[in-house]
Amino acid sequence: MSERENTVSENLGLVHACAGRFRGRGIEYDDLYQAGCIGLIKAADNFDPSLGYKFSTYAVPVIIGEIKRMFRDGGAVKVSRSLKELGMKINRETDGFIKQYGREPTVAELAEKLGASVEQITEAISATAPPVSLTVSNDDGESQTDIPTDAPDEKITEIMSLRTELDKLCDDDRKLIDLRFYKHKTQSETARMLGMTQVQVSRRERKVLIYLRERLI
Numbered sequence: 001m002s003e004r005e006n007t008v009s010e011n012l013g014l015v016h017a018c019a020g021r022f023r024g025r026g027i028e029y030d031d032l033y034q035a036g037c038i039g040l041i042k043a044a045d046n047f048d049p050s051l052g053y054k055f056s057t058y059a060v061p062v063i064i065g066e067i068k069r070m071f072r073d074g075g076a077v078k079v080s081r082s083l084k085e086l087g088m089k090i091n092r093e094t095d096g097f098i099k100q101y102g103r104e105p106t107v108a109e110l111a112e113k114l115g116a117s118v119e120q121i122t123e124a125i126s127a128t129a130p131p132v133s134l135t136v137s138n139d140d141g142e143s144q145t146d147i148p149t150d151a152p153d154e155k156i157t158e159i160m161s162l163r164t165e166l167d168k169l170c171d172d173d174r175k176l177i178d179l180r181f182y183k184h185k186t187q188s189e190t191a192r193m194l195g196m197t198q199v200q201v202s203r204r205e206r207k208v209l210i211y212l213r214e215r216l217i
Contacts, residue, residue, distance in 0.1 A: 005118035007044045007055060009107055012122065014056060015040050018063045025071070032067055037122050039066030061164050086124040089114055165212055173208050180205060 015036035043059035097105040179185040
């Protein structure tokens, strides 16, 4: 497995965490996950470790950006015929693998068996996965409904996204946000420390928060 393929395979959890942020907004989770996988692949292709960022810090905004693109474009990602065919091959290979080894194959094992890349396998699985019903019946015929809960790493994803956007701010705006929301200074205290008036701090703070909200929500 190449380093690029390994990076994608090891960071699929980031896609789930990012996609989970957009549940209940009118697009099926499977479609959100597929868009996130495309973002992950783009991040793996363009990541430059010499910049000093961790891959996850770089990848999260790219993944989220790809998911947000779905909402701007009006819905689900189109599934090509080749992806559908690969999805059917994956299902057949998975069934045979389970019968032979008593467990489901990993993405890497499927890639090796089918002569495809990890990215292609990942995209095909997410594109062709059937929707999961939240309502199931047990052996007694009683219906049960799973209550969705936030993924434990969802908050980590939000923090990484916020840090990435804060790094893009100019020095003065970054200092303002640091003083107001990390060091818990009042607007008057922040104004004195930055050589501004309280009114200037209030106006600038509002503009920065609007910018961050638009980038992160």
